[in-house]
Amino acid sequence: MTIRNLQHLFQPRSIAVIGASARPHSVGATVYANVLEGGFNGTIFAVNPKYDTLAGRPVHRDIDSLPQAPDLAVICTPAATVPGLVARLGARGTRAVIVLSAGLDAPGPDGTSLRQAALDAARPHLLRILGPNCLGLLVPGIGLNASFAPSGALPGRLAFVSQSGALVTTVLDWAHARGIGFSTFVSLGDGSDVDAGDVLDYLAGDPGTDAILLYVEGVRQARKFMSAARSAARAKPTLIVKAGRHAEAAHAAFSHTGALAGADLVVDAALRRAGMLRVLTTEELFDAVAVLARPRPLHGPRLAIVTNGGGAGVMATDALVAGGGTLAPLSAATIAALSAVLPATWSHGNPVDIIGDAPPERYRDALAVLQAAPEVDAILLLHAPTAIVPSAAIASHVLPLLRSAARPVLTAWLGGDSVAPARRLCLEAGLPVFDTPEAAVQGFLQLVQYRRNQELLMQVPAPLAGAAADRAAARAIVAGLLARGCLKVGEADGKALLAAYGIPAARTAVAATMEEALAAAAAIGYPVAVKLLSPDITHKSDVGGVVLDVEDAAALRAALADIGRRVARARPDARIDGYTVQQMVHRPGAVELIVGSTTDPVFGPVVLFGQGGVAVEVMADQAVALPPLNRVLAADLVSRTRVAKLLAGYRDRPAADLDALCDALVRIGQMAADLPELAELDVNPLLADSRGVIALDARLRLAPVAAGTDPLDRLAILPYPDALESTVAWDGASLVIRPIRPEDGPAHQAFFAALSAEDIHFRLFAQVRELSPAQLARFTQIDYAREMAFIASRVDAAGRAETVGVARVVGDPDNVTGEFAVTIRSDIKGRGLGRLLMTHLIDYCRARGLAELVGTVLPDNVRMLALGQALGFQATRQDDVVLLRLRL
Structure with a gap:
């Protein structure tokens, strides 16, 4: 299910509290009080056989005695009672239930978990369940507080959805103190039925919500979540805090790719692909709420800083540069306009230091010039308190100008009690307010990153160069390998698979004996590279199993003999299947890269790119993306690595052919999507220079797919059909x-x-x-x-x-x-x-x-x-x- 009957959850006309109580500090008493005090103008019922009245209102003994079926019911009773209550409510005609109870993983009388029993009871009636083990739901616009949160929420246009009840109460307290209002507050709890994807789908079409903030600890249905996230992010700003960044399990992987593509990298790639903005800490979450609750369109990354103290401006600049931001370069016209309204001692650059004795008019005049400057995309106003002019007077003077600003204006009032009135005035005016320069800059950088993610959704990629992939040939290669029971595949077969997808690779032949190696080298042409072929040795160079620049037959004989001696010393237990003989590729100045794919247990196939070579894991310079890719997405993948700077060229090194590299990444993504048996692929190194790309080594691991399995089920994003x-x-x-x-x-x-x-x-x-x-x-x-x-x-x-x-x-x-x-x-x-x-x-x-x-x-x-x-x-x-x- 997705949004079916969710209107009864978010816009009910009547509500019943099952287990309403007078016992102090109980869940039933807290929820009933919150419902009554929230101002809900619909019909309110209380259900509990122990009471005749509560808070001066009649109490019904059971669900059957209710005069009508409530649109929404809140269950506050013990876990064992939940399945029966859900069944009874569904039969009465209720279509949405909030289950606050915990402990539903316990078995019921028939051995089925109480959770599953509740879902089974709901299914015939299409009744939706929020929870269990959740804090509840708040919809301030209709006065609905169906939760046991210690405080309510102000009405507004920001939605907050969380898998953590504790974070809900934290954000409620924080937002209330800052005057930030919400359209919806949702505690998902265990998300047995209504999950993050369902709520995203609903909120994407909610006219009362301008922005969505999510806190999630895990995603179970990747395709459903990604579709909902992409839909929501196209409609309105959507932020997410994904907890558990360092929870991925360490494991021995067949390839570098499998080892490098950590779970959190994949999550980050998925959220970026969806057009969402990920924040990492609670502090960033609060900063993001402050910015998104009062949105202004951002048209570029250039920030102008106005300050009455040079130190604060330097701190903001340091934070901006460290975060990869851009300080707006002021034009000669803008500097002249500022010089006309500022004293001669102003900084004559960005940050715009208007000097510590600045009266309110000086702030206003400087801000007016920067608002009119075409080279400025956003403005940060920093103010340190002085004894000359009260901060509140400055805020009052500039607010009429800032309220009408067409671009984002962020403010940071530095200090304590002396600047509190100025902060309050700005909050009431709808401006983002921060306590430090660093926090303000972080809020701006979040806007910049969100804009970049949105731009990826709007780019039109160029078509691929070269022939289309030969999928039939690729599937035949995979089928042949599986038929032979070959699951760990060496470079010769790996390169054959690359060739089927049009990815250039060095000519390679497999030789079981020295005589076959000599024949292969003669056919390929000297010089050649020769490598050990062993199913037991993953990294051949670690045991001296690679010799490069073999010039002739005599040198090849010597190289093979040396490899045999080194391997016998290092790995006497290893099986030796022979050798691979490879065309020796001389590309002076080419950059060694790694590209490949692996399979994430939640999001399915992912494509990895980064700096390659033997020290690939030490360098740890990699990024991942979800297939399918196009050139725009592939270019973004490349840009997220440090090696991208080398690929752009430097000194006498020309830039690499990025179109050829992006095409190779797109084709790797096609391979990962097309071949469900492809568990891991490792191309390392892939050489890239101005002449294009060429793979020197390729290895892969296959995993048989169960009969009857839909090959598309593993993909978080469906490829072109x-x-x-x-x-x-x-x-x-x-x-x-x-x-x-x-x-x-x-x-x-x-x-x-x-x-x-x-x-x-x-x-x-x-x-x-x-x-x-x-x-x-x-x-x-x-x-x-x-x-x-x-x-x-x-x-x-x-x-x-x-x-x-x-x-x-x-x-x-x-x-x-x-x-x-x-x-x-x-x-x-x-x-x-x-x-x-x-x-x-x-x-x-x-x-x-x-x-x-x-x-x-x-x-x-x-x-x-x-x-x-x-x-x-x-x-x-x-x-x-x-x-x-x-x-x-």
């Missing part, structure tokens, strides 16, 4: 109908440009001349787990693929209803393409299990209305639109 591609004859030509891809961005922009103003109005209900980057990304970078867009593509006279039509559907999180739209290029309408695409879409939706398709059409869109009627849609007039509905 190429099985849905088809070629049809239309209008005397060949037409490809296929799912849309991010790389279709330019063709989709051209398609939109070819639409008439009337067709754009029919599609968007507005007049738009061209798609913005965000709109283009939203149309082309879709989540195939939630939506589908089929495009009709043909080759134009210049040999380029052009989009001539698109039909799309966005399913609800419950996979019940899909909202559709279809658009045909204006100059080819009336030739049956709309019917062709819609038939394709309807067949897909039926196969996916959707119950119905709905679409909103303007009454004067007669072509679409006629097409809907021909396809069996029912038309209903609603206000100024027509609703088309088709039961599937």
